Amino acid sequence: MPYTAIQFPGLGSYTPGSLQHLIAVDLRAKDLLGEVDQAAREYGVPPVSVALIDPDGPEIEELAQTPTRLHLASLASGLALYAALVTRGRPGDVLVGHSTGELTALAAAGCLSAYDAARVICEREIALAEGDLAGGLTALRIGARRAEHLCGAVGGWSLQPSLFNAPQQTVVSGSAEELPLLEKAARALGLQATRLLVMYPHHNPMLAGAARQVARSTTTYRTQEPHVRVFSPLLRQPVRTADDVRSIIDRHLTDPVFFVEAIRELHASYGVERFLELGSRGILTPCAAESLPPDVELVGPPPGTTEGCAVLDELMRQRPGGSAPPAAAATAAPARPAPAATPAHSMASSRKLPERDVLVAELRGTFADALGYPEEVFTDEAHLEADLGIASVKRTELLVGLLDRYDLPTPPAHLRVRDYNTLPKLADLMLLLAAEDTDASESGKAA
CATH class of the missing domain: 3.40.366.10 (Malonyl-Coenzyme A Acyl Carrier Protein, domain 2)
Structure with a gap:
């Protein structure tokens, strides 16, 4: 044994x-x-x-x-x-x-x-x-050496790679003032960065x-x-x-x-x-x-x-072989994600957003393929994190890829992405982003 x-x-x-x-x-x-x-x-x-x-x-x-x-x-x-x-x-x-x-x-x-x-x-x-040690943790979808270089490039006294979770997941801790600078730099480089639900810079x-x-x-x-x-x-x-x-x-x-x-x-x-x-x-x-x-x-x-x-x-149960697909995971549940500028996974080229029911079905297939789950567990009521156990970092990673697939803009700061926690709600978010992007384009033409 x-x-x-x-x-x-x-x-x-x-x-x-x-x-x-x-x-x-x-x-x-x-x-x-x-x-x-x-x-x-x-x-x-x-x-x-x-x-x-x-x-x-x-x-x-x-x-x-x-x-x-x-x-x-x-x-x-x-x-x-x-x-x-x-x-x-x-x-x-x-x-x-x-x-x-x-x-x-x-x-x-x-x-x-x-x-x-x-x-x-x-x-x-x-x-x-x-x-009085306000700060937090941000999960980066990069390796340890690259995270260390990014912290050095951003500068400051507090930023430090603190949790080495996987070959391509490093969590950086830092102060409330300096951590947003790291996230901004990560976005500029097209890196996935997700703020975690903690109030202090643990392991720092x-x-x-x-x-x-x-x-x-x-x-x-x-x-x-x-x-x-x-x-x-x-x-x-x-x-x-x-x-x-x-x-x-x-x-x-x-x-x-x-x-x-x-x-x-x-x-x-x-x-x-x-x-x-x-x-x-x-x-x-x-x-x-x-x-x-x-x-x-x-x-x-x-x-x-x-x-x-x-x-x-x-x-x-005892099963031979590995049983989980490669994915990112966090040490704590993510708070508001810091949007990435480029997809974490290779996706199809951008195309027009389908009708809502078709979009939900496409999301079901995308999530099932990426996670190795059967499609039937993705019911309309299933909470992606609480019911299906999909870590918010992984959910963000898939969302970024979907935004790129359909050429949709990054969600604005006032939208709490974590509230879109079922596939139908995620479809609604994408439709909302598509509508806002169309309105912005029309306004630009009018101007």
Whole structure:
């Protein structure tokens, strides 16, 4: 049997109601949610179990307005799903977390309790809020060296490649003043750039003061060596001791995340041939597909559902070969995308926009072909991210290609692209852009 790695994503995997059925059948999962809720109450944060149990709970964009709650929800979701996976006899051979997912992996491996992991997150968000450290993260569809050169060309003190997700996906952190300059430069070069739903420049030395505050406030928390193997993309090595755990807590705000290096090391040096992603959306699986040989087995959340029990059923299946098409993925759900000037994929030459029903059918075929999903999962009501697990970075990539195919203009800033979250709504957006482009052309002729 090949070795199996369990991957824990960061924020982007949250969906409302994903644990509604799971906690009814797994007592350990329910207890873990209770531990996280207990920590939340002590810090004046509403319980996260409500968002994870209620299908009508807040969408990720809304929950992101209170970052502590979003981070806690992601932690609780990962821990509950892993507890249920262990109950089903699939603990995995090694755990690997991405960004905040590293804390989830540590708690899942017994390095610290779920309660203490939640308190680390709460203390972290307090330190960030008190530090006046506004900024964010932007995902670029380019490799690490090119991202570094772009940051250097833009200049400034804060811009830094911080998350190395895949050979052609690098996330740059920076201040609120300098990150828009990077995005403007990326657009000018025809590069895809997507702002993520975070309020601070995570994994950046700018946060050194906040990191020291977190280290001081958590110094009494009990840490211990893992009872399941853990590989840290931040430390770039296995977690072996309690001191390693402490190092991750102390450094996870400031140090970069070498995710692509970590999963390649697990495959090449440790014989890991199967990577399972534990979340309600496929965030890390596309990155792994882009980074690993095609014969490596990759299993992530299934298309068409974000429900926890269905995710676990998918992970329990064993299939030969890779299972996900190459795509971009983010560490967190994107906010307003920074439009790219050229398509990320080669598309057909520009042509006239068809009628709405025909356009929706074409979009269904385009998305199905690009993602490897059957067309029937793309119903008119299916939410592209919440229901089908399509990361916003990938959705933006496909949209850019469609705009180029039909020679449509970039959506103006006042249109929130993320609100067009079903295929019919996406068709409406394209028709709106076509109408506005026609009006602008007519006005130009009249002038």
